[in-house]
Amino acid sequence: MLVDEQTSIVGSRLKHLRLLKALNLAELANIAECSESFLSKIENGKATPSLALLIRLAAALETTVSWIFTFDTQVQGVVLRKNERPSMEMERFRKTKGTSVERLTPVFQGQLMAARVFIIEPGGHTVGESSYSGEVLGYALEGEFELVVDGEKYVLQEGDAFHFRAEQPHGFHNHGELTAKIIWINTPPPE
Numbered sequence: 001m002l003v004d005e006q007t008s009i010v011g012s013r014l015k016h017l018r019l020l021k022a023l024n025l026a027e028l029a030n031i032a033e034c035s036e037s038f039l040s041k042i043e044n045g046k047a048t049p050s051l052a053l054l055i056r057l058a059a060a061l062e063t064t065v066s067w068i069f070t071f072d073t074q075v076q077g078v079v080l081r082k083n084e085r086p087s088m089e090m091e092r093f094r095k096t097k098g099t100s101v102e103r104l105t106p107v108f109q110g111q112l113m114a115a116r117v118f119i120i121e122p123g124g125h126t127v128g129e130s131s132y133s134g135e136v137l138g139y140a141l142e143g144e145f146e147l148v149v150d151g152e153k154y155v156l157q158e159g160d161a162f163h164f165r166a167e168q169p170h171g172f173h174n175h176g177e178l179t180a181k182i183i184w185i186n187t188p189p190p191e
Helices: 003-020 025-032 036-043 051-060
Strands: 087-089 096-103 114-126 135-142 144-149 152-157 161-165 170-173 180-187
Touching: 003 036, 025 036, 025 051, 135 144, 144 161, 144 180
Parallel strands: none
Antiparallel strands: 087 096, 096 114, 114 170, 114 180, 135 161, 135 180, 144 152, 144 170
16 A cells, blocks of 8 residues: 555544544644644645654544554455345344344445445334444335434335434334335444
């Protein structure tokens, strides 16, 4: 990987984390004790921060310097064919019943988002609600399901979309008689 490419990736990761923390340039620059213009140059790949500044930025963004520099060029590929996409029951890694998930994005270390298809069988639901840092964006491909975000219930049908901050407690339930399929995108990917 070229140094310029590394500088660009470091900058984009810092900007991504800053936006997730809902900080503007001036706020982060103040916390990290640097100028707003220098921080802007770092985020745009036009300047390289010192190690001391990287440590302050990582602390301000609640991450580690090693995460900022974790590059994995061994991406599984650009395209995941329908018959190659991994699928698994969500119960194995999330608190759900009657739900499986199919990856739409290749997995690589340090990725900034994850896209999946949630397949919620009739009666399928989350057990309780979850919340974490980031954003969630979704699109109902098939069927109907109930989305609960911060105590508010929404019934979504084919063609409906949603977007919310992932810090808001959220969950879903398929009360219908048909399987629901939803494109579900998280940024950053949940652990």
